[in-house]
Amino acid sequence: MDTQTSTAEVEEGRAIDALAFDVFARACPSRPTLEHVTGRWGILILGGLHEGPMRFNALRRRVDGVSEKMLAQSLHALERDGFVHREAQATIPPRVEYRLTPLGRETAAKLLDLIAHIEANMAEVLRAQESYDRDRTGA
C-alpha cells in the first residue's frame, strides 16, 4: 500500500511536470502565482528580501507604505507558493525571519531587473504623461 501511494505520488509529480501552464488562460494556476509575485506588495517584498533575510518589522520599513495586514497576507501567499521561507527561531522572545528560497531568489532577480528598467525610464514616462495630459486638455 505504501509503495502504491508513493508510486502514485511520483506519477502525479511527473504529470504536473508535463503540464503546460499558461498565464493567459483565466483558470490556469500560474495566474494567481504571477499575481502574488507581481502584486502591488509582492514585487517589493521579493525585491526587498533580495537584499538579505529580514524580520517582519524591518521588511515593513523597507516596503514603505505597506500595512501590517497586507504585509502578512502577501508574505503568506509568497511562502505558500515557495518563494519565501519563514523561519521561527526557538529563542525567547521567538525571532521570526523571512528569506528567499532559491526559486524566490531567481524570481526576485528578474523583478529587480524590471524595477531597474522602469526606474531608468521614468523620465520618458513622465514626458509621455505630460504630453498625454496636454493633448487631452487641448492646451
Added chain:
Amino acid sequence: MDTQTSTAEVEEGRAIDALAFDVFARACPSRPTLEHVTGRWGILILGGLHEGPMRFNALRRRVDGVSEKMLAQSLHALERDGFVHREAQATIPPRVEYRLTPLGRETAAKLLDLIAHIEANMAEVLRAQESYDRDRTGA
C-alpha cells in the same frame, strides 16, 4: 520669451533625467507606473501586444477573463505612461489599433521573461503549495 520657455523646458527635462527614482519610496512616481505594468491586467496586455498590434476585441479575447471596463482602464494607463500607442485610423467605421511603443516592447520582453520563468516553475510552486497546506492541516 519663447526662447526662455524653451530653455526652461530643456532644463526641466534635464532635471527629470537627473532624478533618482525609487519604487520602494511610497511617493515616488515610479511606483504607480510599476503597478500599471505589473498589475493583474497590465502584464497580460503588454505580453499580448508583444505578439503584434491588436484591436480592442482581439486583445480582450487574448487576455482571457478581462472585463471591457478593466481593459479600457488599463489601456488608458499604459497609453498615458507611454508603453502603448493607440492608433485610430480614419476609416468608416473607425478602426482603432493598439500597439507597443519602443519602451513598451522592451518592457513587455522583460515581462514575458518573468511569465516564462513562472510558468516553467509552476510544478515546484504546486508542490510547495501542497506541502504548505499539508503542514497547516497537520495531515
